Amino acid sequence: MEGDKRFRELIDRSFVEEVSEGERQLIHDHIRDCDGCKRYLELTARTIRGLREFTFTSERSRCQLWDRHLSTRWPSS
Ligand SMILES: [Zn+2]
Numbered sequence: 646m647e648g649d650k651r652f653r654e655l656i657d658r659s660f661v662e663e664v665s666e667g668e669r670q671l672i673h674d675h676i677r678d679c680d681g682c683k684r685y686l687e688l689t690a691r692t693i694r695g696l697r698e699f700t701f702t703s704e705r706s707r708c709q710l711w712d713r714h715l716s717t718r719w720p721s722s
Contacts, residue, residue: 652682660693 652675655668664672676683 649679649682652676652679653685656682656686656689660689 655672676686
Protein backbone atom coordinates (compact mmCIF):
# COMPACT_ATOMS: atom_id res chain seq x y z
CA MET A 646 0.00 0.00 0.00
CA GLU A 647 1.19 3.47 -0.80
CA GLY A 648 2.66 5.33 2.12
CA ASP A 649 3.40 2.24 4.13
CA LYS A 650 7.03 3.15 4.44
CA ARG A 651 6.05 6.39 6.09
CA PHE A 652 3.77 4.66 8.49
CA ARG A 653 6.41 2.19 9.42
CA GLU A 654 8.86 4.96 10.14
CA LEU A 655 6.21 6.57 12.26
CA ILE A 656 5.65 3.31 14.05
CA ASP A 657 9.36 2.97 14.69
CA ARG A 658 9.42 6.47 16.03
CA SER A 659 6.43 5.89 18.25
CA PHE A 660 8.44 3.33 20.18
CA VAL A 661 11.51 5.38 20.81
CA GLU A 662 10.11 8.82 21.26
CA GLU A 663 6.89 10.62 21.90
CA VAL A 664 4.64 11.10 18.91
CA SER A 665 1.77 13.51 18.74
CA GLU A 666 -1.79 12.53 19.36
CA GLY A 667 -2.52 13.17 15.70
CA GLU A 668 0.27 10.89 14.54
CA ARG A 669 -0.82 8.23 16.92
CA GLN A 670 -4.33 8.44 15.57
CA LEU A 671 -2.97 8.20 12.04
CA ILE A 672 -1.22 4.96 12.82
CA HIS A 673 -4.22 3.68 14.64
CA ASP A 674 -6.54 4.36 11.73
CA HIS A 675 -4.09 2.95 9.25
CA ILE A 676 -3.44 -0.37 10.92
CA ARG A 677 -7.14 -0.99 11.17
CA ASP A 678 -7.12 -1.37 7.40
CA CYS A 679 -3.58 -2.46 6.76
CA ASP A 680 -2.55 -5.91 7.89
CA GLY A 681 1.02 -5.36 6.77
CA CYS A 682 1.58 -2.41 9.06
CA LYS A 683 -0.39 -3.97 11.88
CA ARG A 684 1.92 -6.92 11.67
CA TYR A 685 4.91 -4.64 11.56
CA LEU A 686 3.73 -2.83 14.65
CA GLU A 687 3.19 -6.06 16.49
CA LEU A 688 6.59 -7.35 15.53
CA THR A 689 8.21 -4.11 16.56
CA ALA A 690 6.39 -4.12 19.85
CA ARG A 691 7.38 -7.70 20.45
CA THR A 692 10.97 -7.07 19.58
CA ILE A 693 11.27 -4.05 21.79
CA ARG A 694 9.22 -5.33 24.63
CA GLY A 695 10.82 -8.69 24.34
CA LEU A 696 8.05 -11.25 23.97
CA ARG A 697 6.04 -13.13 26.45
CA GLU A 698 3.30 -10.85 27.50
CA PHE A 699 2.17 -10.75 23.90
CA THR A 700 1.82 -14.47 23.60
CA PHE A 701 -1.77 -14.49 24.71
CA THR A 702 -2.79 -11.28 23.11
CA SER A 703 -6.17 -11.76 21.54
CA GLU A 704 -7.32 -10.10 18.39
CA ARG A 705 -9.52 -7.74 20.33
CA SER A 706 -7.05 -6.58 22.94
CA ARG A 707 -4.34 -5.71 20.47
CA CYS A 708 -5.41 -2.14 20.08
CA GLN A 709 -5.66 -1.64 23.80
CA LEU A 710 -2.23 -3.08 24.35
CA TRP A 711 -0.87 -0.95 21.61
CA ASP A 712 -2.38 2.17 23.15
CA ARG A 713 -0.70 1.29 26.39
CA HIS A 714 2.61 0.78 24.63
CA LEU A 715 2.45 4.12 22.98
CA SER A 716 1.54 5.89 26.15
CA THR A 717 4.63 4.50 27.75
CA ARG A 718 7.88 6.13 26.91
CA TRP A 719 10.32 3.50 25.82
CA PRO A 720 13.93 3.72 26.79
CA SER A 721 15.80 4.44 23.62
CA SER A 722 18.63 2.05 24.36
ZN1 LIG B 1 0.28 0.04 5.85
